[in-house]
Amino acid sequence: MNRLPVGRLFRTDTGSDLVLTRTFRAPVADVWASVTEPERTARWFGPWEGDPGTGRTIRVQMAYEEGEPWCDMLIEACEPPRRLAVATLDEQGSWRLEMLLSEVDGVTELRLVHHLATEEAIGEVGPGWEYYLDLLVAARDGAARPGFDAYYPAMKPYYDGLRS
DSSP states (O other), X not given: OOOOOOOEEEEETTEEEEEEEEEESSOHHHHHHHHHOHHHHTTTTOOEESOOSTTOEEEEEOTTSTTOOEEEEXXXXXXXXTEEEEEEEEXXXXXXXXXXXXXXXXXXXXXXXXXXXXXXXXXXXXXXXXXXXXXXXXXXXXOOOOOGGGXXXXXXXXXXXXXX
């Protein structure tokens, strides 16, 4: 899959937000299930285990990363089927993410917002999210998974350029 990067960078009062979108010809509840149900997240991100709910911590496996590591994710907000906000802390640092879903006429838009602590690694982070969101598209469509080489380093210059 050869696609152009779509991420945009927004500066806020609290830092910077990297925002990427994908659209699906599906009801919002179905797309919500793709990003929250463990058997469905396993198809594009990785499975998770635990007792979900706002303020609770679940364990998520990053099945498409080297070594398939598990990490803890704190669910900061869960407002089905519109908003999921999570935070994680790992060797790479602290990550705060939101998935915002909206539906119009049977088409659902998913906005992934990565609240960046710093813009320093955006050249690596942006292509990674493009890849994961395309894994989600492929999983939902029953299509072949894209290879990461199409995303990184190919998209790095675009994302580094957002910092200017």
